[in-house]
Amino acid sequence: MAYENKTSILILDDEPIVSKRLKPSLEKKGYEVETFTEGLAALQRTREKNFNIVITDLKMEGIDGMEFLAEVKEHSPGTEIIVITGFATTEAAKESFKKGVFDFLAKPFKIGEITEIIQKAAEKIKQRQAGPDTYHKTA
Amino acid sequence: MKHLVEWARQVLAKKKPGRISFNDMFATFKEILALNNQTLDLIANANDMLSGDYIFDRHFIDTFCQEVAEMVHELIYKLQTMVPHKYEELTESFQRIESEINRVLTGRLVSPVEDYILPYEQITRALIEAVGEKNAHLAEIKSVLGMKTPAGFAVTTTAYFAFLEENGLVAVIKETVQSWQEEEIDLEQASGKIRKLILAGSVPKQLKKEIEAAIEQISTPDPDDPDKIQLFAVRSSAVGEDGEHSFAGQYRSEMNLPREKIIDAYKKILASAYCERAMEYRRHMGIGENEIAMAVACQPVIDARASGVLYTYDPVKPEAETMLVSSSWGLGERDVSSAAVADHFTIERRPPHNIQGLKIVRKATALEPVDGGGTRTAAVAEDRQTAPSLSNEQLRDLAELGLKIEKLYKKPQDIEFAVDRDGDIVILQSRQLSMQHQALPRASELAEILEKYPVVTQGKGTIAQEGIAAGKVWKVLGNDDLNKVPIGSILVARYASPNLTRAMKRISGIMTDIGSATGHLATIAREFRIPTIMNMENATEIFETGQEITMDAQENVIYQGLVKELHYYSLAEEEIEETFEYRLLRRVLRKIEPLNLIDPADPNFSPESCRTFHDITRFVHEKAVQELIDFNYYHPHSDDAVAGRLQWSFPLDMVIIDIGGGLEPGTGGTIVPSQVTSLPMTAVLKGMSHPGAWDTEPVSVDFGSFMSSLTRTMSSEATEPQEVGQNLAVISRDYVNISLRLGYHFTVIDAYAVEDIKDNYAYFRFSGGVTDPSRRNRRARFVAEVLKRNDFHTEVHDDLIVGSIKKIDQQGILKRLYLFGILIGFTRQLDVKMVSEEHITLFAEKLDQLMEDYHGL
Numbered sequence: 003m004a005y006e007n008k009t010s011i012l013i014l015d016d017e018p019i020v021s022k023r024l025k026p027s028l029e030k031k032g033y034e035v036e037t038f039t040e041g042l043a044a045l046q047r048t049r050e051k052n053f054n055i056v057i058t059d060l061k062m063e064g065i066d067g068m069e070f071l072a073e074v075k076e077h078s079p080g081t082e083i084i085v086i087t088g089f090a091t092t093e094a095a096k097e098s099f100k101k102g103v104f105d106f107l108a109k110p111f112k113i114g115e116i117t118e119i120i121q122k123a124a125e126k127i128k129q130r131q132a133g134p135d136t137y138h139k140t141a
Numbered sequence: 142m143k144h145l146v147e148w149a150r151q152v153l154a155k156k157k158p159g160r161i162s163f164n165d166m167f168a169t170f171k172e173i174l175a176l177n178n179q180t181l182d183l184i185a186n187a188n189d190m191l192s193g194d195y196i197f198d199r200h201f202i203d204t205f206c207q208e209v210a211e212m213v214h215e216l217i218y219k220l221q222t223m224v225p226h227k228y229e230e231l232t233e234s235f236q237r238i239e240s241e242i243n244r245v246l247t248g249r250l251v252s253p254v255e256d257y258i259l260p261y262e263q264i265t266r267a268l269i270e271a272v273g274e275k276n277a278h279l280a281e282i283k284s285v286l287g288m289k290t291p292a293g294f295a296v297t298t299t300a301y302f303a304f305l306e307e308n309g310l311v312a313v314i315k316e317t318v319q320s321w322q323e324e325e326i327d328l329e330q331a332s333g334k335i336r337k338l339i340l341a342g343s344v345p346k347q348l349k350k351e352i353e354a355a356i357e358q359i360s361t362p363d364p365d366d367p368d369k370i371q372l373f374a375v376r377s378s379a380v381g382e383d384g385e386h387s388f389a390g391q392y393r394s395e396m397n398l399p400r401e402k403i404i405d406a407y408k409k410i411l412a413s414a415y416c417e418r419a420m421e422y423r424r425h426m427g428i429g430e431n432e433i434a435m436a437v438a439c440q441p442v443i444d445a446r447a448s449g450v451l452y453t454y455d456p457v458k459p460e461a462e463t464m465l466v467s468s469s470w471g472l473g474e475r476d477v478s479s480a481a482v483a484d485h486f487t488i489e490r491r492p493p494h495n496i497q498g499l500k501i502v503r504k505a506t507a508l509e510p511v512d513g514g515g516t517r518t519a520a521v522a523e524d525r526q527t528a529p530s531l532s533n534e535q536l537r538d539l540a541e542l543g544l545k546i547e548k549l550y551k552k553p554q555d556i557e558f559a560v561d562r563d564g565d566i567v568i569l570q571s572r573q574l575s576m577q578h579q580a581l582p583r584a585s586e587l588a589e590i591l592e593k594y595p596v597v598t599q600g601k602g603t604i605a606q607e608g609i610a611a612g613k614v615w616k617v618l619g620n621d622d623l624n625k626v627p628i629g630s631i632l633v634a635r636y637a638s639p640n641l642t643r644a645m646k647r648i649s650g651i652m653t654d655i656g657s658a659t660g661h662l663a664t665i666a667r668e669f670r671i672p673t674i675m676n677m678e679n680a681t682e683i684f685e686t687g688q689e690i691t692m693d694a695q696e697n698v699i700y701q702g703l704v705k706e707l708h709y710y711s712l713a714e715e716e717i718e719e720t721f722e723y724r725l726l727r728r729v730l731r732k733i734e735p736l737n738l739i740d741p742a743d744p745n746f747s748p749e750s751c752r753t754f755h756d757i758t759r760f761v762h763e764k765a766v767q768e769l770i771d772f773n774y775y776h777p778h779s780d781d782a783v784a785g786r787l788q789w790s791f792p793l794d795m796v797i798i799d800i801g802g803g804l805e806p807g808t809g810g811t812i813v814p815s816q817v818t819s820l821p822m823t824a825v826l827k828g829m830s831h832p833g834a835w836d837t838e839p840v841s842v843d844f845g846s847f848m849s850s851l852t853r854t855m856s857s858e859a860t861e862p863q864e865v866g867q868n869l870a871v872i873s874r875d876y877v878n879i880s881l882r883l884g885y886h887f888t889v890i891d892a893y894a895v896e897d898i899k900d901n902y903a904y905f906r907f908s909g910g911v912t913d914p915s916r917r918n919r920r921a922r923f924v925a926e927v928l929k930r931n932d933f934h935t936e937v938h939d940d941l942i943v944g945s946i947k948k949i950d951q952q953g954i955l956k957r958l959y960l961f962g963i964l965i966g967f968t969r970q971l972d973v974k975m976v977s978e979e980h981i982t983l984f985a986e987k988l989d990q991l992m993e994d995y996h997g998l
Binding site: 015017018019020022023024025026027029030031032033034035086088089109110111112113114116 | 190193194195196197198199200201204583584585587588589591600695696697714715717720721722723
């Protein structure tokens, strides 16, 4: 199997349409994708498994996206986080980057835009895996 | 542009108290123009979201609606500032539309029509929320594909809501569903209670009357037996689920009814909206109760010799590339035709549709209608019992019809049909076939598989409609090519010409070198869900007619050859266009985007007739121009501007308003060109009077073009006849703003030319025409070509062309204004001459020659 080491992605967005559109598109490109519309379930899952990439909304019912990503980052520093939000403010972007997210994308966006960001994140992870020393230095 | 407004304010701020000055009025006018363009852009962008290439959410839809409402409100406010107390009804129309949009945003289904009944001839895809999927499909199969279908009519969702209202059921249904969801009562109780209430309700008098009249309309007595009682089929055609196929068989259908039983059957079908399985399914899928509405289909029963069901794919073995048919003698009742007493055929999907397998059973009985209603089983003559119920020829016809319907709906179909007494196949119903998911590749398996296929292009161009298409390329070069497109082709064309829409129902994909994802073609491609990629730059060079390709317009990858896994994957893929957000965006856009107010001469061109936000922007724009003219020319009462009518030898009726230094002192009333001291205006006028530019001989318009001008419905903001429009120029020494209407064309020029380069600009906007869309589009591209050759930045959308240039010296601006002048005269009726693509370069070269004569003003 050429795809034993698939890049794993978790998507959290309380609006089902986001996952519905993204999941098949990313799977077709060879990523392993799990999707959640409820924050608690997603949080639970990130405690069980370290995903390579986590894509999350910020403003959701029942959970604060900022807290979610902070916890993911704490539990698994190697996970790259991509924020997608319909309420894109400079403050939110700044705050996200301060928390160490990989990129910040305002909704609506094109599939191509997020795919490109995911590719870059995946490359970063690969480079890090290739050189464990650099990882420890930056982590 | 702001600096100019400011400047005008400062220099000419001498308005008397209580009266609006011309400067203020003109400043407002310019704001209206800008706001009008912004509003239309915003709407076009929202439509672009429907392409499937974006991730958007509910928040986007809310924000969009809010923004567009604010802009339209601002437009109304500005018009009312120009002319207080004149268009107050606009505010009412605005509030009405806004509250309709807000109602849609609550998720409640709102019927787009007021009619209780719609005959099939009047039903289009846009009315799906009034008539349901089943009705809309059947109507389209006849109107778009020209197939034989029963006569019939839809009882709309408007009627459904009226029924609930009349019987006071809205609240009680809501409460009952709620107490079931909160587990106070069980499903059986909830479903039973609601259905009982509906069945006990009475059909509103007016509705009953209309249903009876509609039945009369579709009744045709049997010529051989006039006394024979005609029977009807009454079927559910629900709205509001994620694809009706998920509901197959859950709702009720009442077959073979005499007319007096139709009203009762209607109620039974309404009640079936609350059958247990449907309620359970909706809860499972998260479909809100307020999204539910039941439309009903009513058709006379076909006197069928045979009937059956066609699957356009084998749902468990799609790779076999076969279609499955089951049929038997007599009337079709679904249960019967799928049971053991039916003949089964397996046909190849590929023409000539050879029959791969058949199983002919003994059909000792057939279903027959009984005069009083219902059916009975009658004995079949001995010699017909073991004969196939469909001939080879009928099977081939059926296969062909099936493929065409599949092409129209882009998914495998489950089709009910009958063979009438003439031996013709009549389509009774078509819906998406549920494929067995185990039989198809999953997205996660595709990555590895797809690597093995050669990629022709990747990431080229813009996706205008997502989707997957496999087929052979058909390159459109000449005009005739469109009539010869083989069914299932992927069209490759140089331009996104509106002309291509002619082939829409036959093709499976579109690629163009040049074109916009917000243009007319993109909108139509979205309506038909045809995978479309625009702006690929050189698709016409890369692809050749006959080349087999697979187009993945989800990921924007084109593969060489047939990628069968991708194709099969797409067969059962849940359509993103059917998700709630897409449906919601489409619904709100229907209150925003369509343009109904076309002709200002029409008495309905009034604030009260505005049905969408686009109507309001159109109205405001039109009236702003008119008011500016009225204010200054017909009722001059402003002393800060001079107005007069231009008098010269060219057929151009124009009012000129001078806001400072644009005319010789003391000019007024009648103006001759030599009195114009505005440099930019002089440049335009000189260009217009260039020898050869103004062809005063009218070009004869051929009949087809003339008809096309009458039947046009698409917007271009420019369809009004000459008598209605007014030509207006607002000028100063260094500035010109011209609104021109010549025949059916609409031109706007706006330019500023001073010593200081950084303030200079020239803007040209042109649209309209009387001929077919492709010729108008060619003319727009010709204008674009000319402007490009003169360093303009240009944008073409259908027949609209916008060109702009900034920050060049005064002489440069004046030269280009001279060019505008030539263009106005030259292009006046040029669309009529634009019979082929070659004319674009030809005329552009001719214009270059004319410009060679320019040696400064």
